[in-house]
Amino acid sequence: EPGVGFRKCEYCHEGRYNLCPEEVFMATPPVHGAFVEYVVWPADFVFKLPPETPFEAGALCEPLSVALQAIKQGNPKPGAKVAILGAGPIGLALLQASLAYGASEVYITDIYPLRLDKAREMGAKEAINAKESDPVEAILDLTNGRGADVVYEAAGSVVTQKQAFRIVKSGGTIVLVGMTTEEEVTVPLLDLICREYEVKGVLRYANTYPQAVALTASGKVNLIPMVTHKFPLEKAREALEFADTQKDKAIKVMIEV
Numbered sequence: 624e625p626g627v628g629f630r631k632c633e634y635c636h637e638g639r640y641n642l643c644p645e646e647v648f649m650a651t652p653p654v655h656g657a658f659v660e661y662v663v664w665p666a667d668f669v670f671k672l673p674p675e676t677p678f679e680a681g682a683l684c685e686p687l688s689v690a691l692q693a694i695k696q697g698n699p700k701p702g703a704k705v706a707i708l709g710a711g712p713i714g715l716a717l718l719q720a721s722l723a724y725g726a727s728e729v730y731i732t733d734i735y736p737l738r739l740d741k742a743r744e745m746g747a748k749e750a751i752n753a754k755e756s757d758p759v760e761a762i763l764d765l766t767n768g769r770g771a772d773v774v775y776e777a778a779g780s781v782v783t784q785k786q787a788f789r790i791v792k793s794g795g796t797i798v799l800v801g802m803t804t805e806e807e808v809t810v811p812l813l814d815l816i817c818r819e820y821e822v823k824g825v826l827r828y829a830n831t832y833p834q835a836v837a838l839t840a841s842g843k844v845n846l847i848p849m850v851t852h853k854f855p856l857e858k859a860r861e862a863l864e865f866a867d868t869q870k871d872k873a874i875k876v877m878i879e880v
Contacts, residue, residue: 624668624669624670624688624832625648625649625650625657625685626640626641626646626647626648626649626668626827626828627640627646627647627648627664627665627668628640628641628643628645628646629643629644629645629646632644632645638829638830639829640829641692641826641827641828641829642826642829648827658856658859658878658880659880660856660880668832670684670832670833670836672836672840673836673840675840676836676839676840677847679847679850679877680839680845680846680847681836681839682877683716683839683846683847683849683850683875684832684835684836684839686712686713686716686846686875687716687719687720687831687835687838687839687844687846688827688828688831688832688835689713689716689800689825689827689828690713690716690717690719690720691720691828691831691834691835692825692827692828692829692831693717693720693775693777693798693800693825694717694720694721694724695831696796696798696823696824696825697773697775697796697798697823698773698796699721699724699725699726699772699773699796700725700772701724701725702725702726702727703721703725703726703727703772703773704726704727704728704729704730704765704766704771704772705721705726705728705729705730705771705772705773705774705775706729706730706731706732706762706771706773706774706775706787706790706791707721707729707730707731707732707774707775707777708731708732708758708774708775708776708777708778708780708783708786708787708790709731709732709733709776709777709778709779709780709783709801710731710732710733710735710738710739710741710742710750710777711733711738711777711778711870711874712846712849712874712875713777713800713801714731714733714738714742714775714777714778715738715741715742715745715846715849715874716844716846717775717777717800718731718742718745718746718747719745719746719844719845719846720838720844721773721775722746723838723843723844728748728749728765729746729747729748730747730748730749730750730751730761730762730765730771731747731749731750731751732750732751732752732753732758732761732762732783732786733750733751733752733753733778734752734753734754735870735871736752736871737851737871737872737874738874739751739752741848741849741874744848745845745848745849748765749761749765758786758790759786759789759790762790763789763790766792769792770790770791770792770793770795771790771791771792771795772792772795772796773791773795773796773797773798774787774790774791774795774796774797774798775798775800776797776798776799776800776801777800777801778801779801779802779803780801780803781803781805781808783801784799784801784803784808785808785809785810787799788810788811788814788815791820792820793818793819793820794818794819794820795820795821796820796821796822796823797820797821797822797823798823798824798825799822799823799824799825800825810822846875849874849875850874850875850876850877851872851873851874851875851876852865852866852873852876852877853876853877853878853879854876854877854878854879855878855879856878856879856880858878859878862876862877862878863876
């Protein structure tokens with residue numbers, strides 16, 4: 624697990640070490656990442672993979688942990704109808720996690736056909752191209768005008784953040800997972816008050832890695848299909864640039880050590 628808290632603050636003592644102001648998180652400057660053959664790391668934040676679990680699946684426990692933290696925040700009931708805005712690695716992890724936790728239908732939106740096709744392959748009830756149709760109208764139609772029980776915003780876009788407020792049902796929950804470059808976004812507070820839905824945020828994760836490893840090992844979650852490209856360690860920079868600039872061709876880019 625790449626994030627370790629200071630262990631002495633109130634957040635660490637509450638088990639919410641992801642909120643620790645002194646948390647050390649890999650690849651968050653000035654902390655180095657893990658593009659090396661060996662890493663020294665606190666033993667209680669290292670989780671052994673079962674022998675039958677491939678390393679690729681182990682690596683994907685990181686985005687799965689983000690999804691599991693979002694599931695905790697959304698707290699969907701069994702049979703819930705879930706909407707996910709954004710079908711990148713986090714959105715697809717949310718798709719599989721939602722199904723594993725009992726969602727009856729999952730609708731997902733994106734603008735890249737590759738990602739929408741992969742979402743259908745991984746279990747989405749409907750995958751909506753936001754360039755071709757209005758995702759708000761589409762999801763409201765799919766829920767008979769009711770809206771989704773839980774809406775996960777996973778694109779990190781102001782546009783999708785605003786869409787989430789129109790898609791959520793009265794009394795439902797919006798979970799903001801993606802981060803935008805905008806510090807402030809206008810939200811419909813009167814609508815929120817009158818329809819009594821909740822809005823929650825997600826910062827990384829806490830105490831989710833054991834669940835991620837168990838779900839992966841059991842086969843209830845399989846994220847390997849979203850790996851579209853692999854690069855050797857010596858081409859790590861090329862891999863990062865490819866993932867950043869080729870979103871229409873790549874979903875999850877993996878570096879092999």
